[in-house]
Amino acid sequence: MQRSFLSRVVNLCISFAAVLSTSLPLRAEDADLWTALTVHWDLRQSIISLQADAVGPGAILLIGDSLIESFAWDDLSGCRIINAGFAxxxxxxxxxxVPAIVKATSPSAIVLLVGTNDADPRKPEDWQAFTSGYTEILDDAEQRGIPITVVTPPPFEAGKGVASLYSKDRLDNVIRILHGISANHKARIIDLNSKFSGDDGYALNGTTADGIHLSGKAQNQFREMLTDELAAVPHKCLAAK
Incomplete structure (x- = not known):
């Protein structure tokens, strides 16, 4: 009963996530938008706490933006998961x-996928803040002794959906910085951007549902990548029921 209710709430949040991530600009000076985003993020924080209570410690923590929030997975590589995506x-x-989420969930491993919205030219370009924020996340996991896998954001699919709202040049910079930070922390990395990119640097046809978010087929491919990756990560996860 509890899991069924939680699933319905999570699915409702995912639906709201789709609205936020595809129809709204990201400029913080837009008061109405900023209110909508912060309300959603706070709601998601509450949902994550519910997931943590229902699942218990030892799950795999998926954390990031709407790319994570849109994954309606109950388990991964035979392990329970907690979805900490924030559209x-x-x-x-x-x-x-992140520190409060990690403390509340006590995961056995973390998968981090964030950076797509840093490539939105409608928000201020601040690479120092991006680098500092990403470094803080990796530092926190490292200090807690939790293995973390960095995932690069997938490429945009040119001419499709909302892709035109984003900057490929800024996404390329995100990818470059992520590789550098990951190397400095000796963090494991899945280069989703490279995996799904064509020769022109844009996503292969059919990779996304709306120019940004992964299609069902691409999600399944990504899940297989994660399964292989987590099999190589030393951690004792909470087995899926």
Whole structure:
């Protein structure tokens, strides 16, 4: 009963996530937007706490933006998961939330996928804040002794959906910085961007549902990548029921 109710609430949040991530700009000076985003993020924080209570310690924690929030998975690699995705969030805003989430969920491993919204030219370009925020997330996991896998954001699919609202040049910079930070922390990395990119650097046809978010087929491919990756990560997870 509890799990069924939680699933319905999570699905409702995912639906709201789709609205936020595809129809709203990300400029914090837009008061109405900022209110909508922060209300959603706070709601998500509450849902994550419910997931933590229902699942218990030892799950795999998926954390990031709407790319994570849209994954309706109950388990991964035979392990229970907790979905800590926040639609519309960018790295600077995600970083302060991570320590409380990790403390509340006590995961056996973390998968981090954030950076797409840092490539939105409608928000201020602040690479120092991006680098600092991402570094803080990796530092927190490292200090707690929790293995973390960094995932690069997937490429945009040119001419499709909301992709035109985003900057490929800024996304390329995100990818470059992420590789550098991951190397400095000796963090494991899945280069989703490279995996799904064509020769022109844009997503292969059919990779996304709306120019940004992964299609069902691409989600399944990503899940297989994560399964292989987590099999190589030393951690004792909470087995899926």
């Amino acid at each position: 519309g969030i960018w790295t600077e805003k995600l970083a302060p939330r």
